[in-house]
Amino acid sequence: DTGVSQDPRHKITKRGQNVTFRCDPISEHNRLYWYRQTLGQGPEFLTYFQNEAQLEKSRLLSDRFSAERPKGSFSTLEIQRTEQGDSAMYLCASSSGEIGGGEKLFFGSGTQLSVL
Amino acid sequence: GDSVTQMEGPVTLSEEAFLTINCTYTATGYPSLFWYVQYPGEGLQLLLKATKADDKGSNKGFEATYRKETTSFHLEKGSVQVSDSAVYFCALRNYGQNFVFGPGTRLSVLP
Numbered sequence: 001d002t003g004v005s006q007d008p009r010h011k012i013t014k015r016g017q018n019v020t021f022r023c024d025p026i027s028e029h030n031r032l033y034w035y036r037q038t039l040g041q042g043p044e045f046l047t048y049f050q051n052e053a054q055l056e057k058s059r060l061l062s063d064r065f066s067a068e069r070p071k072g073s074f075s076t077l078e079i080q081r082t083e084q085g086d087s088a089m090y091l092c093a094s095s096s097g098e099i100g101g102g103e104k105l106f107f108g109s110g111t112q113l114s115v116l
Numbered sequence: 117g118d119s120v121t122q123m124e125g126p127v128t129l130s131e132e133a134f135l136t137i138n139c140t141y142t143a144t145g146y147p148s149l150f151w152y153v154q155y156p157g158e159g160l161q162l163l164l165k166a167t168k169a170d171d172k173g174s175n176k177g178f179e180a181t182y183r184k185e186t187t188s189f190h191l192e193k194g195s196v197q198v199s200d201s202a203v204y205f206c207a208l209r210n211y212g213q214n215f216v217f218g219p220g221t222r223l224s225v226l227p
Binding site: 004033040041042043044045048056091093102103104105106107108109110 | 120148152157158159160161162165167205207209214215216217218219220
């Protein structure tokens with residue numbers, strides 16, 4: 001168990017640029033989640049995958065955000081035409097699914113995005 | 117929609133003091149309840165959970181009891197250590213839905 005890894009750890013970009021983040025989940029986990037966290041707040045759900053299928057996307061997520069999980073392994077989150085309001089910590093989590101309602105999420109350390 | 121409310125921090129305690137972090141929730145149905153902890157420089161990790169009313173979750177000396185009548189899941193520890201300094205997040209999940217996290221409570225334990 002090597003844990004969930006995210007890359008990069010930090011990203012600084014200028015407004016209007018596109019950015020892409022990568023998440024490598026724990027290998028046997030079939031579920032993968034993306035969350036966004038701002039200072040002083042808890043993680044906010046963005047989207048999640050069951051294997052390669054994107055099953056749910058938050059209504060808060062604008063069309064500038066897109067996520068993929070080809071072959072049900074790693075995932076990428078792309079933000080197009082970044083805005084200053086996109087500055088946040090982007091968290092990835094994986095799990096092996098729901099067991100009696102007590103699904104356990106394993107989180108990565110996150111990618112801190114700063115949009116100047 | 118579902119929501120979680122936590123006591124505001126930061127909470128500052130001396131080593132060996134008793135800890136309570138309050139958590140209340142609003143949800144339909146019978147959600148599972150969780151406490152996640154984030155140590156400095158690390159990702160969130162599950163501390164404990166309870167999946168039905170009156171269940172008690174426990175781990176590393178921390179405990180929380182699922183109280184459906186008061187819609188609460190307060191976190192307690194009898195004697196905190198400096199190493200417990202972290203941010204604690206209360207969360208819920210209804211079956212088939214996504215996790216909803218509270219805003220987090222920062223705990224600082226002084227030697």
